[in-house]
Amino acid sequence: MQRIAETSIRPLVVNRAPGPLRGRLAVPGDKSISHRALMFASLAAGTTRIRGLLEGEDVLRTASAMRALGAEITRDGRDWVVTSPGARGLHEPEDVLDMGNSGTAARLLAGILSSLPFTSFMTGDASLRSRPMRRVTVPLAQNGAVFATRSGERLPMAVIGCVSAVPLNYRLPVASAQVKSAVLLAGLNAHGETRVEEPVATRDHTENMLRHFGVPVSVMENAEKGRVITLRGPAVLKARDVVVPGDPSSASFPIVAALLVPGSDVMIEGVGLNASRTGLFLTLREMGADLVIGNERVEGGEPVGDLHIRASVLKGVEVPPERAPSMIDEYPVLAVACAMAQGSSRLKGLEELRVKESDRLAATVALLEANGVSVRVAGDDMIVAGRTDGQMLGGGTVETRMDHRLAMSAIVFGLAGDRPVYVDDTAFIETSFPGFVALMDSLGAGIADDGSTNG
Incomplete structure (x- = not known):
């Protein structure tokens, strides 16, 4: 490995x-797609093969974190293979999840962890520990999760996931694919419709990959509200192979x-x-x-x-x-x-x-x-x-x-x-x-x- x-x-x-x-x-x-491929495959019950995964340190941190949560992740020649019990089979990690330098991994994972019924701890390198997490902790706390951070809403951070997640209805104050994705990922385990409004369209890899893993996602253009993305939970992801461009x-x-x-x-x-x-x-x-x-x-x-x-x-x-x-x-x-x-x-x-x-x-x-x-x-x-x-x-x-x-x-x-x-x-x-x-x-x-x- x-x-x-x-x-x-x-x-x-x-x-x-x-x-x-x-x-x-x-x-x-693609780094953004590589992070999501590992996370989504770990949320899907069964086996997913990923070809073209970026093998940089940021993505390897995501692989390590998902492995700590209960997914089996191995390399098989050119492919990476993820075998998972599904979101409901993931468990509390035994140690702190170190996300290295990756803000994408930390923020998206916060969305996943916020709606899982256990406590996790997350940290990163000096650069990541200096970056604000408030932009995700504020909306995610509305679904019932509890976050404890250092001053300035910085890592290390404890995430106490909620037993029964509440669906979110959130308008992005600034364009951010990371925040949008965190809210949508939190909505996978919530009962009801999760809705995100983005005044300016951001990268839509999360929406594309959710569909690829069998989760219906609605995207509508609204003259006043901008782009409106909705999904209904709880949603079950189906293992599907992924090719990363x-x-x-x-x-x-x-x-x-x-x-x-x-x-x-x-x-x-x-x-x-x-x-x-x-x-x-x-x-x-x-x-x-x-x-x-x-x-x-x-x-x-x-x-x-x-x-x-x-x-x-x-x-x-x-x-x-x-x-x-x-x-x-x-x-x-x-x-x-x-x-x-x-x-x-x-x-x-x-x-x-x-x-x-x-x-x-x-x-x-x-x-x-x-x-x-x-x-x-x-x-x-x-x-x-x-x-x-x-x-x-x-x-x-x-x-x-x-x-x-x-x-x-x-x-x-x-x-x-x-x-x-x-x-x-x-x-x-x-x-x-x-x-x-x-x-x-x-x-x-x-x-x-x-x-x-x-x-």
């Missing part, structure tokens, strides 16, 4: 790519690198094309990116396709706030693209970035400023000045703040910049994209060839 790796600090110096990036690749399985968020890093490194020509196969996740692709095309989607198909209930990317001259863009939920994890690497583009860009409605693995808005601004980019924040908007003639970019030190997406964005900046970029820690890349540096080097990035890695 694969162990969750112990992380140690791994600084890195990234030089400009020695030549074009070229080749075909597949990115790891390539993660579009992970694909964003080789995509932007290929656009920015002159002469590049890269094909990325089997990427998820869920409409709630493709905001970056639309935005890059608006910037002038040569990004072509082909071989579109459906796998495991999710749309999938192949992406062909060629190096392009990008121009500044204005991204509307309503697009944020469909690309919330991609803003750091988009900001890198904007820094290298011609003309200014304004990225609107980024309040959700403040409560990610780090304050990603502040961390992204710091990444750009450290490397010679003019950038400012106005309210929840980030304004990035594009590259000017003769401007030399790079040469700075990036503090990743234990955030894997900041680390990968910094590496992309270094590959396209004029001076080396110093990244203080790349260890946390393994949480979402195992083998990222090796994959980029297979395209010709030359990251590991310059002798600058340490650790």
Whole structure:
């Protein structure tokens, strides 16, 4: 059985790519879908086979947690096999559930645990312990669960599940697929209709996977209330095999690198094309990116396709706030693209970035400023000045703040910049994209060839 790796600090110096990036690749399985596949399979009585599961540390934490609750989870060649007694057969874990760096795992699992009749304890690494849980504990407490947290509603947290869960009727105050999913998962064991209103549509992997596991989910568009999602509990999940598509968020890093490194020509196969996740692709095309989607198909209930990317001259863009939920994890690497583009860009409605693995808005601004980019924040908007003639970019030190997406964005900046970029820690890349540096080097990035890695 694969162990969750112990992380140690791994600084890195990234030089400009020695030549074009070229080749075909597949990115790891979608992290959001991987978490859900393990959780839903553990709630379904019987055996589920999962192909393409992301084997990063975040997802392995979810596997460990579901195993502690009573599911049998093993690896069989390319597949992961989950055999479970079903939700009613899960039991109180003997030890604290350590969710590592994964906010998705912690928040979705809180939804599951809130309606199971036993007590659980949850913690995480230093980054996760600093992140607020109030956005899920407030609605979930309304179903009868009791939560005990540290000051500021932070982990470690005790979850005292309720014996008879009350269905929730909840309107999201901010767009969040994690909160929506937590409420829906809590509703699986509640008697009656659970209802979630989201003013702005968020990624709908939970709704898709619930249907895949045999749970009817209703989604209606309302002119006043936005998107309204309902399910009726108690609901019984049926074991179904799952194919996990390539993660579009992970694909964003080789995509932007290929656009920015002159002469590049890269094909990325089997990427998820869920409409709630493709905001970056639309935005890059608006910037002038040569990004072509082909071989579109459906796998495991999710749309999938192949992406062909060629190096392009990008121009500044204005991204509307309503697009944020469909690309919330991609803003750091988009900001890198904007820094290298011609003309200014304004990225609107980024309040959700403040409560990610780090304050990603502040961390992204710091990444750009450290490397010679003019950038400012106005309210929840980030304004990035594009590259000017003769401007030399790079040469700075990036503090990743234990955030894997900041680390990968910094590496992309270094590959396209004029001076080396110093990244203080790349260890946390393994949480979402195992083998990222090796994959980029297979395209010709030359990251590991310059002798600058340490650790």
